[in-house]
Amino acid sequence: MTPPVIEAKGITKAFGATLALDHVDLEVEAGTVLGLLGPNGAGKTTFVRILTTLLRADAGSASVVGLDVTRDAVALRSAIGLAGQYAAVDELLTGRENLELVGLLYHLGKAERRRRAVETLERLALTEAADRQVKTYSGGMRRRLDVGASLVGRPKVLFLDEPTTGLDPATRIDLWRFIETLVEEGATVLLTTQYLEEADHLANRIVVIDHGRVIAEGTSNELKAQLGGAVLEVTVTEGDQLHKAADLLADLGHSPPGEDLTRNLVTIPSDADPKVIVEAARRLGDRGIGLEDIALRRPSLDDVFLSLTGHGAEDGPGQGAGPDDEPASSHGARR
Numbered sequence: 001m002t003p004p005v006i007e008a009k010g011i012t013k014a015f016g017a018t019l020a021l022d023h024v025d026l027e028v029e030a031g032t033v034l035g036l037l038g039p040n041g042a043g044k045t046t047f048v049r050i051l052t053t054l055l056r057a058d059a060g061s062a063s064v065v066g067l068d069v070t071r072d073a074v075a076l077r078s079a080i081g082l083a084g085q086y087a088a089v090d091e092l093l094t095g096r097e098n099l100e101l102v103g104l105l106y107h108l109g110k111a112e113r114r115r116r117a118v119e120t121l122e123r124l125a126l127t128e129a130a131d132r133q134v135k136t137y138s139g140g141m142r143r144r145l146d147v148g149a150s151l152v153g154r155p156k157v158l159f160l161d162e163p164t165t166g167l168d169p170a171t172r173i174d175l176w177r178f179i180e181t182l183v184e185e186g187a188t189v190l191l192t193t194q195y196l197e198e199a200d201h202l203a204n205r206i207v208v209i210d211h212g213r214v215i216a217e218g219t220s221n222e223l224k225a226q227l228g229g230a231v232l233e234v235t236v237t238e239g240d241q242l243h244k245a246a247d248l249l250a251d252l253g254h255s256p257p258g259e260d261l262t263r264n265l266v267t268i269p270s271d272a273d274p275k276v277i278v279e280a281a282r283r284l285g286d287r288g289i290g291l292e293d294i295a296l297r298r299p300s301l302d303d304v305f306l307s308l309t310g311h312g313a314e315d316g317p318g319q320g321a322g323p324d325d326e327p328a329s330s331h332g333a334r335r
C-alpha cells in the first residue's frame with residue numbers, strides 16, 4: 001500500500017468565534033480525485049489554504065506527498081498547484097505573460113518558461129487569445145488560465161478550489177474534461193465544490209462537510225446507498241395539501257419526507273418497490289388529495305445532501321468566505 005498523497009488529521013481552525021474547521025480528517029490516494037463537497041461557508045477554502053501552507057491550523061496535522069504543511073512548507077509549495085475560487089491572474093498582462101510569470105516564480109529558465117507557457121495555452125485552448133490582455137477574456141477563459149497557471153510547475157498534486165463556480169454549463173464541462181485528462185496523466189486532485197453533480201462526475205471519493213465538520217464520506221454510490229433504494233416523488237395538485245400529503249405518506253419512507261412548496265412536491269426516501277407507489281396513490285385517493293404526478297427514482301446526491309444536512313446544497317453558489325478571502329495570487333510557487 002502506498003501512503004496517501006494528501007493526509008489530514010484533526011485539522012481545526014477558528015476565526016474568532018467562528019469554528020471554520022472542527023477536527024477534519026481526510027486522505028486522498030495517489031491518482032484519484034477527492035471531492036470536498038459543502039455549501040458556502042462550510043470551511044472548504046480554509047481547509048485548502050491550510051493544506052497549501054497559506055494558513056496555519058490551530059490544531060491537527062497534515063501532509064502532502066509526505067511533506068508536513070508546517071515543517072516542510074517550502075518544499076511542499078513547489079510540489080503542488082493551487083487554483084483558487086477567484087481568478088488570480090493579472091488583468092493587464094496577456095495570457096502568455098501571466099503563464100511566463102508563473103514560470104519565473106518557479107525559477108524556470110527563459111526557454112523553459114516560454115515552452116511551458118505555449119504548452120499550457122494549447123492545452124487550455126487559449127492559444128488564439130494568448131497575446132491579448134486578460135481583461136478582454138471571458139469568465140471561462142480567465143478560469144482556464146488560472147487553472148493553467150497552477151499547472152506550469154507540472155505539479156503532481158493539484159488543489160482546485162471551486163474551479164467551476166460561476167461558469168456557464170458548457171465551459172464547466174470543458175473544464176471537467178480537462179481535469180479528467182490531468183488525472184489520467186497521473187495527477188492527484190483535491191477539488192472543492194458546491195455542485196453535487198460535479199462531485200458525482202469527477203470525484204472517486206466524496207467528503208461532505210458542513211459547518212466545518214465532516215458529515216459523510218464515501219463514493220457517490222455509497223452516499224446514495226445511505227438513502228436506501230429510491231426516492232418516492234409525489235406532486236400534488238393543490239399546494240395547501242402538501243403538508244397533509246407528506247404526513248400521510250411519512251411512514252412509507254426510512255427518513256422524514258421533504259416538502260418543496262415551489263413545486264408542490266413531497267419526496268420520501270423509500271425502497272425501490274413499486275408497491276410503494278400503489279400504496280401512496282391509494283392513501284392520497286382515499287383522502288381526496290389530487291395527484292399531479294407520482295414516481296420512484298434513484299436518489300441523487302442532492303437528496304443525500306438534503307437528508308444529511310436538513311438543507312439544500314444549492315442555495316446558490318455565491319461569494320464565499322470572509323473578509324480576507326483568497327489572496328490575489330495563489331499559485332504554489334508564489335509564496
Ligand SMILES: Nc1ncnc2c1ncn2[C@@H]1O[C@H](COP(=O)(O)OP(=O)(O)O)[C@@H](O)[C@H]1O
Pocket residue numbers: 015018019020038039040041042043044045046047320321322323324325
Ligand atoms: N479570514 C477569515 N476571517 C474570518 N472568518 C473567516 C475567514 N476565512 C473564513 N472565515 C469564516 O470561516 C467559515 C468557513 O469559510 P470558508 O472556508 O471560506 O468556507 P467555504 O470555502 O466552504 O465557503 C465561514 O464562516 C467564513 O466566514
Ligand SMILES: [Mg+2]
Pocket residue numbers: 044045046085161162320321
Ligand atoms: Mg470557498
